[in-house]
Amino acid sequence: MDRFELLQLFQRTASEIAEKEIRNVAETTSIGELGIDSLGMLEVIGSLERELKIQIPDESLAGILTVKDLLNAVLSRQTV
Amino acid sequence: MSDPKHVAPTLPAAIRQLAALAESTRRASHARREGLQSAPAKPVRETGHGSEVTDVAGLTGLNEVAERGFVFVRPDGTERSCSFAELAYQAERRAANLHACGLKKGDRLAIVVPDPDEFVLSFLGAVMGGIVPVPIFPQLSFKNVDSYHETVTHIANASGSKMLLTTEATRPYVQPVLARVESMTRIATVDELNLQDNGIVDVVIEPEDTAFLQFTSGSTSKPKGVVVTHRNLAWNSESFMIHGLEKDSSFDKGVSWLPLFHDMGLIGFVIGPLFTNIPVVFLPTASFVRNPRIWLDKIHQHRGTITYAPNFAYSLVTKRVKEKDVADLDLSCLRRAGCGAEPIQWKTLHEFADRLKTAKFDPRAFLPSYGMAESTLAISFVPAFSGVRADVVEKSGLEVGQAVPALEGLRLVNCGRTFPEHEIAVVDENGNRLADRKVGQVLARGPSIASGYYQEPELTAEAFKAGPDGHTWLYTGDLGYLVDGDIFICGRLKDMIIVRGRNFYPSDIEWVVSDLPGIRRGNVVAFSADVAGEEQLVITAEGLSGEAEALKAAVAVRVVAEFALAVHEVVIVPQGTLPRTSSGKPQRRKTRQMYLEGTLVRARSVQGPEDPVEEPVLSA
Numbered sequence: 001m002d003r004f005e006l007l008q009l010f011q012r013t014a015s016e017i018a019e020k021e022i023r024n025v026a027e028t029t030s031i032g033e034l035g036i037d038s039l040g041m042l043e044v045i046g047s048l049e050r051e052l053k054i055q056i057p058d059e060s061l062a063g064i065l066t067v068k069d070l071l072n073a074v075l076s077r078q079t080v
Numbered sequence: 081m082s083d084p085k086h087v088a089p090t091l092p093a094a095i096r097q098l099a100a101l102a103e104s105t106r107r108a109s110h111a112r113r114e115g116l117q118s119a120p121a122k123p124v125r126e127t128g129h130g131s132e133v134t135d136v137a138g139l140t141g142l143n144e145v146a147e148r149g150f151v152f153v154r155p156d157g158t159e160r161s162c163s164f165a166e167l168a169y170q171a172e173r174r175a176a177n178l179h180a181c182g183l184k185k186g187d188r189l190a191i192v193v194p195d196p197d198e199f200v201l202s203f204l205g206a207v208m209g210g211i212v213p214v215p216i217f218p219q220l221s222f223k224n225v226d227s228y229h230e231t232v233t234h235i236a237n238a239s240g241s242k243m244l245l246t247t248e249a250t251r252p253y254v255q256p257v258l259a260r261v262e263s264m265t266r267i268a269t270v271d272e273l274n275l276q277d278n279g280i281v282d283v284v285i286e287p288e289d290t291a292f293l294q295f296t297s298g299s300t301s302k303p304k305g306v307v308v309t310h311r312n313l314a315w316n317s318e319s320f321m322i323h324g325l326e327k328d329s330s331f332d333k334g335v336s337w338l339p340l341f342h343d344m345g346l347i348g349f350v351i352g353p354l355f356t357n358i359p360v361v362f363l364p365t366a367s368f369v370r371n372p373r374i375w376l377d378k379i380h381q382h383r384g385t386i387t388y389a390p391n392f393a394y395s396l397v398t399k400r401v402k403e404k405d406v407a408d409l410d411l412s413c414l415r416r417a418g419c420g421a422e423p424i425q426w427k428t429l430h431e432f433a434d435r436l437k438t439a440k441f442d443p444r445a446f447l448p449s450y451g452m453a454e455s456t457l458a459i460s461f462v463p464a465f466s467g468v469r470a471d472v473v474e475k476s477g478l479e480v481g482q483a484v485p486a487l488e489g490l491r492l493v494n495c496g497r498t499f500p501e502h503e504i505a506v507v508d509e510n511g512n513r514l515a516d517r518k519v520g521q522v523l524a525r526g527p528s529i530a531s532g533y534y535q536e537p538e539l540t541a542e543a544f545k546a547g548p549d550g551h552t553w554l555y556t557g558d559l560g561y562l563v564d565g566d567i568f569i570c571g572r573l574k575d576m577i578i579v580r581g582r583n584f585y586p587s588d589i590e591w592v593v594s595d596l597p598g599i600r601r602g603n604v605v606a607f608s609a610d611v612a613g614e615e616q617l618v619i620t621a622e623g624l625s626g627e628a629e630a631l632k633a634a635v636a637v638r639v640v641a642e643f644a645l646a647v648h649e650v651v652i653v654p655q656g657t658l659p660r661t662s663s664g665k666p667q668r669r670k671t672r673q674m675y676l677e678g679t680l681v682r683a684r685s686v687q688g689p690e691d692p693v694e695e696p697v698l699s700a
Binding site: 038039045050059061065 | 155156194218219222225249250253364366369370371396400600601624655656660
């Protein structure tokens with residue numbers, strides 16, 4: 001999965017979990033701007049982990065501040 | 081004040097009792113095995129797994145007793161078992177290592193350790209050595225680290241912590257705190273201390289000694305440290321484990337994903353079980369939030385009998401777990417499903433029970449309860465196996481402080497009664513006891529009530545003061561009413577909206593507004609504001625779609641229809657702009673403050689985030 005597809009998947013997943021439409025997400029968007037609280041973000045990450053069959057260690061979650069950080073964290077775990 | 085009857089007087093004494101029990105059982109098992117096998121083919125292992133031996137003499141049972149303890153499930157799903165004997169040994173060692181760092185009995189030690197196993201052993205190590213641990217939550221919130229540093233600095237300063245204990249991985253997030261806390265001389269990691277061997281130390285711990293400082297965050301104030309003594313812990317553990325949960329050490333087993341730096345996880349599943357000899361399986365909180373099903377899986381797999389969670393967690397399971405996912409689970413083992421720490425919704429628990437019917441979940445296991453850090457943990461429990469019982473009362477009656485039973489109306493969950501040697505009361509503004517079904521502030525007293533906040537004499541005097549019959553009571557700040565000794569909680573005193581002498585609970589109004597189309601469910605805040613010398617109702621809501629003006633009108637019409645209450649102003653704000661607590665709920669008092677300051681973002685029409693964003697942009 002490339003960056004662009006992943007960004008789309010993230011947007012879709014985040015919208016599902018937040019039960020609202022999240023649009024216009026850019027890599028520079030900060031997580032705080034999405035209007036999803038930290039529990040919601042953990043849910044989003046859990047859903048991405050299941051979908052992509054990866055595991056992001058807890059330590060790397062603390063450093064995630066923007067959508068870009070999140071994409072990097074996911075892509076660095078992906079072997080395919 | 082006397083010591084409790086059924087548990088040890090201090091936590092170290094309780095841990096040593098468990099270790100002694102494990103040791104004597106191990107010896108008995110060993111001796112019996114020697115007798116059975118006159119010439120064993122291979123040497124009997126010290127810890128003795130008896131599976132290869134025919135269990136003619138109940139060896140397996142004995143081994144289970146010797147091996148029982150805590151199981152920590154790691155994020156990758158692997159498990160670390162730590163028997164009570166091992167746990168006692170580790171705690172004793174760690175106590176000596178902390179003393180070797182120059183810490184003495186009574187010194188405070190800040191602990192920021194995200195891994196549950198290392199956290200528990202470090203916490204107990206400090207307690208064994210008479211050092212006062214101060215648990216602090218780790219950074220894990222997708223937020224800027226600055227506000228995290230501020231919180232840790234505040235807690236470390238307020239507690240006068242001498243040292244901060246952390247892990248290698250977490251160290252970078254707490255290192256900047258060292259320079260900002262005068263009392264702190266060192267940040268150490270669990271790994272570097274574990275390398276040492278300083279034997280054991282002999283520290284005498286008395287029941288009235290401080291066991292730890294439990295920092296709680298008020299929504300208005302900075303976190304303050306509740307001083308919890310060993311006597312508080314012993315009494316509350318006896319209260320909720322024996323009188324509340326009616327635990328049975330022969331088969332009970334806890335399963336918990338609750339964070340260990342909060343009272344419910346730490347006292348409910350580490351300290352209470354240690355006082356009463358109950359094994360527990362711990363899961364990382366983040367694992368549960370990422371995949372709520374894991375909670376149910378572990379109860380099934382480990383045959384858990386006791387679990388506990390706030391209302392939102394039951395709702396999360398219902399939202400994320402499908403009926404087909406649980407068809408192969410058998411949760412009939414679960415006999416206590418506690419609920420507390422936030423308002424309990426009758427509907428949430430019923431939906432959970434419905435979803436898990438095929439997994440043989442018994443709704444009688446639900447155990448609504450009430451408590452807070454200032455009372456160590458628990459204040460009241462419903463009788464075991466009585467399930468969720470609700471009181472249906474007239475909405476109009478509650479407005480004037482009366483809970484009048486009705487066929488239709490508000491459904492309030494019964495939170496049960498308090499424990500032996502404890503008392504609960506409901507009082508008016510003058511501190512006089514109120515009759516049954518009259519709403520007032522809830523007060524509690526007894527041996528579980530803490531002595532106050534650490535080095536905060538003013539805050540302590542406000543919350544712990546004289547009340548009925550000349551006793552000192554904890555003023556909980558919650559509003560509620562009693563019926564034959566059972567307590568029902570209506571809301572927080574400070575949030576109560578009083579308009580022309582009628583009382584409204586914000587949650588009731590928020591619930592109704594949340595249901596309107598175009599409003600983002602759960603993202604509504606109701607409060608009162610002073611308008612020309614009179615309290616008036618203001619409602620702020622995050623809009624999902626539509627024109628703000630139309631939404632405002634719809635909200636006002638609905639509130640008038642439901643409560644016969646005029647709305648002074650409805651403010652529609654864009655999605656995600658209401659201030660939130662760390663658990664994701666909108667912050668009422670902060671919202672009110674922003675409204676008064678004029679800093680709320682007002683939306684004209686709402687169609688998702690309105691900010692122009694940089695490339696690359698995706699449109700859904």
